Amino acid sequence: MPELPEVETVRRGLDPVMTGQRIEVAEVRRPDLRWPFPKSMAARLMGAQVTALRRRSKYILADLGTGETLIIHLGMSGRMLIDPGDGARAPGSFHHAAETPGKHDHVILDMSGGTRITFNDARRFGAMDLHPTATLDDHWLLSKLGPEPLGNVFSAPYLMGRFKDRHTPVKSALLDQRIVAGLGNIYVSEALWRAKIHPRRLAGKISAQRIATLVPAIRDVLTEAITAGGSSLRDYRQADGELGYFQHSFAVYDRADQPCRHPGCTGTILRIVQSGRSTFHCNMCQR
DNA sequence: CTGCACGCCTGCCCGC
DNA sequence: TGCGGGCAGGCGTGCA
Numbered sequence: 001m002p003e004l005p006e007v008e009t010v011r012r013g014l015d016p017v018m019t020g021q022r023i024e025v026a027e028v029r030r031p032d033l034r035w036p037f038p039k040s041m042a043a044r045l046m047g048a049q050v051t052a053l054r055r056r057s058k059y060i061l062a063d064l065g066t067g068e069t070l071i072i073h074l075g076m077s078g079r080m081l082i083d084p085g086d087g088a089r090a091p092g093s094f095h096h097a098a099e100t101p102g103k104h105d106h107v108i109l110d111m112s113g114g115t116r117i118t119f120n121d122a123r124r125f126g127a128m129d130l131h132p133t134a135t136l137d138d139h140w141l142l143s144k145l146g147p148e149p150l151g152n153v154f155s156a157p158y159l160m161g162r163f164k165d166r167h168t169p170v171k172s173a174l175l176d177q178r179i180v181a182g183l184g185n186i187y188v189s190e191a192l193w194r195a196k197i198h199p200r201r202l203a204g205k206i207s208a209q210r211i212a213t214l215v216p217a218i219r220d221v222l223t224e225a226i227t228a229g230g231s232s233l234r235d236y237r238q239a240d241g242e243l244g245y246f247q248h249s250f251a252v253y254d255r256a257d258q259p260c261r262h263p264g265c266t267g268t269i270l271r272i273v274q275s276g277r278s279t280f281h282c283n284m285c286q287r
Numbered sequence: 288c289t290g291c292a293c294g295c296c297t298g299c300c301c302g303c
Numbered sequence: 304t305g306c307g308g309g310c311a312g313g314c315g316t317g318c319a
Contacts, residue, residue: 003312034295034314058313076313077297104297123296125313141314168290177314184312253312275291278311292318300310 002074004058004149004182005222009229010080011055013243014117017082018050018062022112025092030106034075034127037107044068044130045109057145057181061136069133071141075125080243081105081118145181149218154180156212163211166203171274173203174218183218186253187225189280191218193252196262198286199272199279252280260285 002010026045031037038044049065062070074080083099092110099116101108107119107128119128131139146162147153162179163170173179174188183191192199194217197210206214251261256271260282267284 006312073313075296076311121296122298123311123313125296127314166289172290175313186312276293290319293316295314298311301308303306 002058002078003184003187004055005187005225005229007058007060007074007182008055008226009232010074010243011053011060012230013082014060014080015053017084017111017113017115017117019053020050021115022047022049023109024112025108025110027092027108028106029101029108030124033106033121033124034073035129037128038130041128041130045070056142057148057177058184059142063133067133068130069136071127071129071131071136071139072119073127073141075121075123075127077123078119078121078126081120082243083116083118085114085116144178146177146179147181149180149182149222154215154218156208156215159215160208160211163203163206168203169200169274170197170203170206171199171279175275175277180218182222185277185279186250187218187221189253190221190250193262193281193286194221196285196287198283199274199281201287252282255280 023045024047026042028037028042031041044066045064048068050062051065052063054061054063058073060072060074062072064070072080101118102120104120104122105118106121106124106126109117109119111117119126127141129139129141137143147158159180163173166173168176170192171188174183174191175185189199191214195210195214197206197214252269255269258269260267260269262282262285265282265285267282269280269282272279272281
């Protein structure tokens with residue numbers, strides 16, 4: 001599920017209950033996710049103050065007063081559950097049936113403010129790691145990432161340079177996290193539809209003019225999704241404390257056989273498979 | 288170097 | 304109601 005907008009939404013939801021607070025109890029219930037948690041992760045989290053909560057691409061970064069940063073990746077099915085607590089529960093305890101950890105609750109953090117944060121991940125493609133904050137950019141998961149799509153480095157000239165001579169479909173190129181970091185399968189389809197670029201078009205053969213359209217299309221799709229996510233945060237308690245899982249309507253994603261929503265276009269959304277993954281597009285207006 | 292298939296896991300949905 | 308197959312929004316590895 002989580003691409004950049006969802007991860008940013010989760011970060012914003014966690015920020016008020018994490019930043020400035022101390023991790024009173026850290027419990028690791030299952031260490032074998034995508035990569036094993038570092039040894040002694042629970043011990044290194046215990047008592048640490050969260051000084052800042054940041055995001056890089058699809059990673060949530062919790063800077064700790066200990067000089068380390070907790071790197072959190074949600075993978076395909078990872079969730080962060082927030083339980084504000086009733087003010088009476090002792091940290092680390094599970095006195096009420098409703099608080100018994102589920103079978104996919106892998107990490108539980110009890111914060112000094114009384115909030116319990118649970119990292120739940122059924123498919124276990126998610127990950128956590130600890131790394132010195134000062135050299136975080138050198139972490140093996142982060143060091144090869146391209147620029148943030150919402151940052152200043154990401155521009156039409158930049159993308160033009162990275163697409164040059166690339167003989168891969170533009171869909172695949174945009175999924176390449178070394179070119180731009182944070183897009184996933186859904187928002188690539190959405191951005192290409194907005195820019196009216198066919199997903200099979202080779203990256204190296206897209207004109208400068210069309211790349212100049214693609215860059216703001218990517219930015220707008222992500223920004224609008226973050227905005228939609230932000231509005232969903234206001235009532236997250238109604239969703240059992242589950243952050244970032246907002247209803248979002250996509251223009252093409254998962255809309256096979258339905259009409260294209262571009263004004264004046266009479267096309268139908270098609271589903272194709274590229275590199276083993278679904279791509280949705282309109283072959284009337286995307287060229 | 289590039290582009291792509293594959294595997295890692297579990298849950299869900301569909302057809303039989 | 305049960306079962307098998309296909310599918311899922313990520314990412315690294317390994318191969319040609």
